[in-house]
Amino acid sequence: MSLTFTATLADRGFDVAFDLAPGETLAVLGPNGAGKSTLLGLLAGLLAPTAGRAELDGTVLFDVGPDRRTLTEPRHRGVSLLAQEALLFPHLTALENVAFGPRSRGVDRGTARATALSWLDRVGAADLAGRRPGHLSGGQAQRVAVARALAADPSLLLLDEPLSALDVTVAPALRTLLRDVLVDRSAIIVTHDPLDAFLLADRVLILDGGTVVESGATASVLTRPVTAFGAHLAGLNLVPGVRTADGFASADGWTVPLTDTAPEDMSLAHSAPENSSLAHSAPEGASLALAVRPGLVTVSRSDTTTQGTACRAAEVDDVEHRGDLVRLHAGGLAADVAPSDVVALGIVPGSRLFLAFRHEDASIYPL
């Protein structure tokens, strides 16, 4: 393991443990107040745990218990932090900012400048070397910040929502840059954007209320979420239910048969057949989850139950605009429909509708 981490912080109700393999990138997701920033603070040395131990490449970051208290100073941890804001030192040029890490570690001025220039070049900001942060755009500043974090040669790179403060037109290019530099680098990225997790991380850790509620390979967690938050992040409807003799049944009336042949699920690219067969082979009464994308849920005024379709009547709780789509919330499901359909069907909160999805569009797996 590159990193082993176990920590509790009593007054924040934080209690988290996880490991990180060398070169692995872990995405930490969770609602506000879930403990994401606490996790980074503990690793960077900006916070001290009530109890716990973390070790990075053989260096003890902290080791706190009833009879011991080791807290390594931030500068000796080999942990660099890239925050939401670039936080470039405003009184130094881009080059001096990047050279700051090497200089602080005792590298001579000339070598530090050379290192800084090569990193600026790597992030595509070599031409900005002489500029002060006040004269950089948000995207440029964040590029320089990436170079600065990496020039310090960290054993672990922490990224705290590094793209969230950026303009949507700038974020993709920087995401590509991060994807490039994070290869084979131990890193932890806190994000609220599942896209970041998909594109940048090997594994995902979902925190809620200070504890880990889901963790696993990115693809697995984001296609077969087991918590409402995980489903929300993945943009999926999550319907909890149980294994019945016929297949899947939820408390609110959704039933989907589980046939011997696993449903072919093209929409969920990473849906592994063996998971569906796990659901299939689950004993009767076992907890199962059903996931279906809101875009694959259809609505109509009449019952459209046909072979291979699940359909149920429901009352519309809420209607919200989402760009060029309208999202309905009804019967515990979200459904994305075209605005024209909303008008044609006369949908308002309180309308009674029939919701339907094809069996093959749903992913069913044990909870």
Added chain:
Amino acid sequence: MSGARLTSGRGIAAAASGAAVLLALTGCGATSPDAAAGSEGNAIDGSITVFAAASLTAAFTDLAGQFEEAHPGAEVTLNFAGSSDLATQIGEGAPADVLASADTDTMGRVTDLLAADPVAVATNTLQLAVPADNPAGITSLADAARPGVRTVVCARQVPCGAAAAAVGESAGVDLTPVSEESSVTDVLGKVTSGEADAGLVYVTDVRSAGDAVRGIDVPEAARAPTTYPIAALAGSGDPATAQEFVDFAAGPSGQSVLRSAGFGAP
């Protein structure tokens, strides 16, 4: 009461307006029923403001009380400050009826504003003040001039400093003070706090400082006492009361008060 008597250039307007204010303030006293009912021609029952040198504080507070007792209805407001400050304020039109200064030079600066010639009411003499425990063992002015002795005097620009310089010269002693203060109060303060080993102050200051300091006579100073003149001011709204106060201070009661405060006879 007319501004025509004022000759000092830029002070005219200010002094005139000050006098007008004074007139307004004291006018009601002068025309009160009591004044009309007074048995004498010039009733002494008005309100006056007396500007007096800071060293007269204790004596004049006493004196004003006795004056008010002797003249029921009369009211004396006292304003104490350095003589020079007082002269400047009067020159700028401050509403004063009487000025008592700590030296004749200062009185000379306001000659044009006086109602009558000044009268000498008291003298004061410089004395060496030393802390009660006299750490430097001072017994004479010559001791105060010894190297290593911290002597404090007034600056030459103020009356007590001019007097100190004169005393030093006549005694043939070259005082090298560690500080030349702006007022005699500051000199005394340096001695009472023990910062200075000796200070040249007035006899009356030594007396008012009580047990905190001891006074050591300086023969040369005793031969050249400072004279305190007093005079009524031309701008007074109640010339009769003002002049009566001057006379009272120069008279037996006033002299007795001043003498008991340590002042010498004029």
Added chain:
Amino acid sequence: MTASSPNAARLPRWVVALAVVGSLFVILPVVAMALRVDWPQFIPLITSESATAALLLSLRTSLTATALCVLVGVPMALVLARTSFRGQRLLRSLVLLPLVLPPVVGGIALLYTFGRRGLLGGSLSALGVEIAFTTTAVVLSQAFVALPFLVLSLEGALRTVGTRYEAVGATLGAGRWTVLRRITLPLVLPALVSGAVLSFARALGEFGATLTFAGSLQGTTRTLPLEVYLQRETDPDAAVALSFILVLVAVAVVGVAHRVRPLGDLAPRAASREAARP
């Protein structure tokens, strides 16, 4: 403050009127004094032996006092802004005390501390250090009243800047001294400069504590304000001319303190960065 100014137009007239009165209240006395200056004699008046001595002494002591304020004020501001301990609020209030204390009271307090019979004076005397009636006493008086200006302006700036840059510096491997030297202090440099300038101005104007504690001797303890006070007794023209020098210095100080870039310019917000985007 013309009526055509859009801001003035939006305010009730009486507010503008009172503002005019208030401004005149501050400006008129300075104008009145300038009118009293004996301009043909101005140069001779301010270059007399005593005036020159006072001016040079004032500059020397005020600069020393400012240096002293920076030396101890910066650590004080850092401790107040970056640490928390029991009694910190109380300490902050006490440190700011000279700001609101009448200067003469400050002088008396200093007297009972550093005076011959003061709390430390006895021990200092035993060590051969005599402070009373020396230029050191002037510097101490000035530093005493000027220190809060530096601490106050610097502590505020430190709190505004926050600790985020310092945290970044630490994670990049910088030690405490490096963080202080290369991040914290450069970030608050504008506040440090304006605080030092204000301290200098306050030191230059110090009168009460000096008068009470240090004494008054030409070339040693008689600073410019004391010289003005003394000259007033016999030579009001010289007093006015010297006062005008102090007014000029004050105007220059206000100008400098005003020109120092506010902190907002140093720590750009996301908005300004977006604006700079090509």
